[in-house]
Amino acid sequence: MPTTSSDGREPLTARRLNRATLARQLLLAREPIPVLDAVQRIVALQAQEAASPYVALWNRVAGFDPVELDAALRDQSILKASLMRITLHAVHAGDHPPFHDAMVGTLRAARLFDRRFTASGLTTADADALVPEIVAFASEPRTNAEFEARLRDTLGDLPKPGPWWALRTFAPLVHAPSGGPWSFGPRPSYVAAPSKLWTGEPGTSLAWLVRRYLEGFGPATVRDVAQFTLIRVPVIREALASLGDLVLERPGPNGASLFDVPDAPLPAEDTPAPPRLMAMWDSVLLAYADRSRIIPPDYRRLVIRQNGDVLPTLLVDGFVAGVWRPTPDGIEATAFQALSAADWQGLDAEARSLRASLADRDPALYRRYGHWWKTLPAAEVRILGA
Numbered sequence: 001m002p003t004t005s006s007d008g009r010e011p012l013t014a015r016r017l018n019r020a021t022l023a024r025q026l027l028l029a030r031e032p033i034p035v036l037d038a039v040q041r042i043v044a045l046q047a048q049e050a051a052s053p054y055v056a057l058w059n060r061v062a063g064f065d066p067v068e069l070d071a072a073l074r075d076q077s078i079l080k081a082s083l084m085r086i087t088l089h090a091v092h093a094g095d096h097p098p099f100h101d102a103m104v105g106t107l108r109a110a111r112l113f114d115r116r117f118t119a120s121g122l123t124t125a126d127a128d129a130l131v132p133e134i135v136a137f138a139s140e141p142r143t144n145a146e147f148e149a150r151l152r153d154t155l156g157d158l159p160k161p162g163p164w165w166a167l168r169t170f171a172p173l174v175h176a177p178s179g180g181p182w183s184f185g186p187r188p189s190y191v192a193a194p195s196k197l198w199t200g201e202p203g204t205s206l207a208w209l210v211r212r213y214l215e216g217f218g219p220a221t222v223r224d225v226a227q228f229t230l231i232r233v234p235v236i237r238e239a240l241a242s243l244g245d246l247v248l249e250r251p252g253p254n255g256a257s258l259f260d261v262p263d264a265p266l267p268a269e270d271t272p273a274p275p276r277l278m279a280m281w282d283s284v285l286l287a288y289a290d291r292s293r294i295i296p297p298d299y300r301r302l303v304i305r306q307n308g309d310v311l312p313t314l315l316v317d318g319f320v321a322g323v324w325r326p327t328p329d330g331i332e333a334t335a336f337q338a339l340s341a342a343d344w345q346g347l348d349a350e351a352r353s354l355r356a357s358l359a360d361r362d363p364a365l366y367r368r369y370g371h372w373w374k375t376l377p378a379a380e381v382r383i384l385g386a
Contacts, residue, residue: 011251015269017293018318022273023265024216025284026060035068039078043216045090046281047080050182051365053090055279058357073183076194080175085230086110101198101205104170106230111166120158131171141176141189181361206239219250219258223289273318275346277354280366281310295320299336316343326364330386334379351385
């Protein structure tokens with residue numbers, strides 16, 4: 001992978017930032033590395049749709065075998081939990097304790113001050129007091145219904161959604177594999193997090209998360225880091241300051257101040273970027289306040305829908321150029337712009353590979369989101385991978 005160094009004085013262009021993200025996210029070339037190493041490099045895989053971590057790794061790992069991810073989720077070397085942006089992510093087990101510790105304040109606030117919890121009549125202190133009991137009960141995988149029944153035994157009947165709705169988001173729990181083609185089915189189970197809680201000094205967990213973010217998504221602004229985590233900008237600034245020489249500052253487009261880790265890849269802006277068929281909610285689409293790094297502004301509302309759904313996208317030359325979905329005949333690709341014959345040829349090769357990967361799992365993944373295609377503007381549509 002061609003890279004060039006930067007002395008920190010020459011402003012980085014928007015296109016070079018795009019290439020930096022693609023390099024760190026293993027999207028300039030698939031790499032022949034184990035799944036566990038890939039997840040550590042990528043930092044966090046968006047995982048609220050169970051198939052998406054599999055598609056994300058197929059895009060990044062040479063010869064990706066879904067069975068390897070199945071095994072890593074079963075043996076808990078990769079953990080799925082509510083973390084950044086109060087959504088489900090799959091992360092390396094070594095990152096989970098500091099990530100959870102860094103995010104738990106945000107996770108608590110998002111739930112304990114919501115009327116869906118306050119309507120129960122419980123206080124935040126009541127909820128915190130329930131955490132040890134819930135964690136002990138989760139010594140083996142339990143369903144939502146089992147947790148709710150346990151809490152009824154303790155608290156009596158309460159208005160729904162009740163305390164479990166809040167506790168399952170911020171307590172140190174992870175999702176337990178429950179079967180199906182993507183390890184997790186529609187009815188989730190939860191189990192106590194296998195790792196010990198973070199034991200570092202106060203504040204160091206957020207510094208860990210910020211540094212890891214820069215490793216996987218930098219260079220980035222303070223607001224980018226805040227968007228990734230939903231943690232307030234002043235708190236992110238403090239975490240960056242605490243990292244000292246572990247981070248550096250670079251000038252970016254339009255006078256932006258960008259933070260980064262030393263010696264991270266910064267490919268030249270003319271580095272070729274191969275086509276990709278990205279997963280729903282892929283992290284690269286959501287990791288920045290300025291999403292034009294990957295998504296052209298005119299396409300943002302087409303890709304990120306009003307309710308928060310993020311459609312599976314086509315990447316062409318490193319930027320979103322359309323969306324895709326499986327059909328019985330192949331991969332239906334809807335381009336938002338004119339694409340060259342070479343672009344279509346590259347996307348067709350990707351579609352063939354993806355269809356082969358899906359064949360024994362779920363060839364019609366994401367089908368419940370098909371209604372969005374009725375709202376897309378007129379564009380060139382092709383069936384690929386047939």
